[in-house]
Amino acid sequence: MNSKIEIPLSKMKITLLLIGAIIFIVLGILFILNPQQFTTNLFRSPEIIRIVGIASVSFFGLCLIFIVKKLFDNKIGLTIDHNGITDNTNATSVGLIEWEDITGIEKVQVASTKILMLQTDKPDKYINRGKSWISKRAMQANNNLYGSPLSIVSNSLKMKFEDLEELIRAEFEKRKK
Template identity: 50%
Template structure:
């Protein structure tokens, strides 16, 4: 392959994600403030204000972090995904580590969790790629991926301006072509 394929981040998808995060942070704040108002709830667990406050706090922390990440991605000038003769340069999600060389990849599989599809990039040396993580949080995310899916690397089209099925076909075709060259 002589050409470079660049797939940009989708500003619309990022705005939607940020909007959803804001709504869920506000809901978390509301839960923390109004935890005592659940005393009459039919479920015993939800009558406990500490449970309600804990759920609200977790919502604030998790969706606050995803909102901040979305804002950072919105301002990010890097291309979401680059596919070229070197490999796949991923800048599409929180656990992205940059270049994944074709000769490091052993297999590419598709996985679906609920309605979200993603590509699992199986690599020969997982620790090499986890070592590229620029933060402890990113390394933990990658190790969690490793435990759940057998690889630290995954790509989704959730933040990309590209259809998942087309992305899957494109990456599989380029992997097969470059695998045969190496």
């Protein structure tokens, strides 16, 4: 019962995320500097293209900051033990999520990204533990959209999402009994 499961961060996956973020930042900069070059029948307005560029640079710029931090992070990505789940997988990670605070697990998919939402009856406890204003706002948005501020993704872990989901569900069921 006191076993500890540690899932490390995948430097390869994080590097691929880094490359993707850089590509979107570069495209965003091109959209900002030369929006008329990217007009199409669907997007005829250079102003709209410039706004998309600004949004791309802003969003993926923030992502880039987080990705670079994760690339040099030597902490374990996810730890599952008798206390709960210690999450270090994403920008909204809050550390230890205690088993007693988890009321359920839901899988959601946003575009191609699969996310495990850990349902809790104490969302404010975890939102208040957010590391920054941006992190707290993202957790609040998750809570409003999905009913929980607690999300776990496998994008930065050395484990496939399906295996991660199966593992967390099995450990949750053990703890419920």
